[in-house]
Amino acid sequence: MQVFSTFDESTYLELAISSLEQKGIKKEDIFAVPLHNRQEERKIFDTLHRSDGISLIDIAMALATAFSVIGASVGFILAWGPIYWGLIGAFIGFILGLGIKLFMVKVVRKQRTPLRGKSAEVILIVDCDDTKAELVEGILWEHLAMGVAKVIKK
Incomplete structure (x- = not known):
């Protein structure tokens, strides 16, 4: 046995x-x-066959929705109209949210859970x-x- x-x-x-x-x-x-401990850094972007359980676009989608609503509302007053300003707001919100999440994953989470220090x-x-x-x-x-x-x- x-x-x-x-x-x-x-x-x-x-x-x-x-x-x-x-x-x-x-x-x-x-x-x-x-x-043996893992030597290389974890990959940020997921593939079809591998996922680490961290979503990068959750905050980005929420901010894109919020900024598109604000952009469309303000767009009624501005020259290009609500559709263009809604799309511009969505793009800005998505980029801002993606930047926030990347910062959180690369800087904040790395400081909290050091991978190389684990035995x-x-x-x-x-x-x-x-x-x-x-x-x-x-x-x-x-x-x-x-x-x-x-x-x-x-």
């Missing part, structure tokens, strides 16, 4: 491995795989007998594993 678990890179992982070795699990049956996780794989699976799982939970799963080998 194989027991998979994830840990933060910390001393609890080392304590879990040494505790497993003390309980009779061989070093050859314990396999730790560190995950990566470690996947720990323990190969053991079915009789020791409960013991191994208990040891891993004891040493603050983030998640544990058991897989039966055939």
Whole structure:
């Protein structure tokens, strides 16, 4: 049976491995795989196949609507008329909203959640007998594993 678990890179992982070795699990049956941090910056613009969940045009559309209504209202007095001034207001509102959202994503959010400062996780794989699976799982939970799963080998 194989027991998979994830840990933060910390001393609890080392304590879990040494505790497993003390309980009779061989070093050859314990396999730790560190995950690497993301090195490149996240892309701002979404594609058809990938989305990060951040919408860039939500504020832009709201401001475009508001500015187009204001532009159309004022356009009754101005020379070009309400249609042209409504379109001009919509364009100005959209550009302003897009600029605000880009500023928020690139500057404000980057300061709040630094991506490079996070430590990566470690996947720990323990190969053991079915009789020791409960013991191994208990040891891993004891040493603050983030998640544990058991897989039966055939």
